[in-house]
Amino acid sequence: MIFYALCDANNFFASCERVFNPSLNGRPVVVLSNNDGCIIARSEEAKRLGIKMGEPLFKARETIERHGVAVFSSNYQLYGDMSHRVMNTLKQFASAEIYSIDEAFLNFEGIPLETMQEYGKQIVRTVKRNTGIPVSLGIAPTKTLAKVASKLCKRYPKLEGCCLMYRPEDITKVLSTFPIGDVWGIGRRYSKMLKSHGVETAEQFRRLTPEWVKAKMSIVGLRTWKELHGEACIEFEHKTPDKQSITVSRSFAKELTEIEPLQEAISTFTAMVAEKLRKQHSVAGQMQVYIFTNYHREGSPQHYEGRLVQFLTPTESTLEMVKAASAALKELFRKGYGYKKAGVILYDIKPNTGIQATMFDEIDRPKHKALMQTIDTINAHHGRSTIKVGSEGEVHQNRNHTSPRYTTEWSDILVVKV
Helix, strand or coil: CCCCCCCCCCCCCCHHHCCHHHHHHHEEEEEEHHHHCCCEEEEEHHHCCCCCCCCCCCHHHHHHHCCCEEEEEECCHHHHHHHHHHHHHHCCCCEEEECCCEEEEEEEECCCCCHHHHHHHHHHHHHHHHHCCCCCEECCCHHHHHHHHHHHHCCCCCCEEEEEEEHHCCCHHHHCEEHHCCCCCHHHHHHHHHCCCCCCCCCHHHHHHHHHHCCCCCCHHHHHHHHCCCCCCCCCCCCCCCCCCCEEEEEEEEECHHHHHHHHHHHHHHHHHHHHHCCCCCEEEEEEEEECCCCCCCCCCCCCEEEEEEEEECCCCHHHHHHHHHHHHHHCCCCCEEEEEEEEEEEEEEECCCCCCCCCCCCCHHHHHHHHHHHHHHHHHCCCCCCCCCCCCCCCCCCCCCCCCCCCCCCEEEEECC
């Protein structure tokens, strides 16, 4: 039998801040979204204070000030680099499938069952030693059960960060109290539907017939049902799959009422998604541009709208995308509104090999490709935006609580004075 492990970094963003600032240990910590708008990460101490995920900062201000909660703007350069360090450590122990910035599946094929628990604890200790990040490791015969097991580590400190769950009686006991809404693969819509049928726990879900599950939840729900029964249905990806959509969006420090600053923002976002697209050696057939106003301002006029652009030939060219995004923005923009957020999303993504151009394609694609490669090479060496499209601009955001970029910026590296 093959076992899978799910390694989940505990309160990852908050833990990254604590690595370089030990005075935060034991203190409630929250991390804010772009533009310091909403709370997107919380330490356990902050959760116990009742601070909610996604709650606007202004609504939690009283609690934060009363309890001395440490507040940080999102520092994605730091978090991304720390994630890279965690994942590299995991790869020393087993084949790893990176699932998100703070989660990875490990393939434990070939590891003896009698040593698996201690092997998992060794991984947990090594990640903490190498990176300073505490992690929870759940081990089980399927990915879905491994996810469940990883959550148990957070509940029970005596497990020392690692939970091996494989005996049928143990699985039944755990799932009998495990909320159905917390099961991987059961989204909010299915959770609501299942609860309306009296299904509150994962064990009650397991007791349903496969015919009922497939009829109500399609093959996807049936796959989750089988995984909870110990039948591995979700394959292990030895190579991280390419993204099927790529998004860049930001909130603005202040509402934008003119099209020029919006144009700069949209051009910047488009250049960013195009660069991400080229990094995975892909092209995109569709692009969505959207803008919307501040829905938190009651009584102010509201406008939300998007445009979907269809490319005749799938593209990776920043120049082509920026031109199309600018045209879409001109159709979207309405005078008299204050726009608070905008974004660009790429869809219909496929590998950049064997692309069939249309008969009416007027773009010199080899020339565009060579130019993009040159720009990417220069920007990778000298820093992003060393070379950029003329319409790009600076997107000003409120980032009043940003910590140093300890691991990626020479000027921010900690200095030990003797």
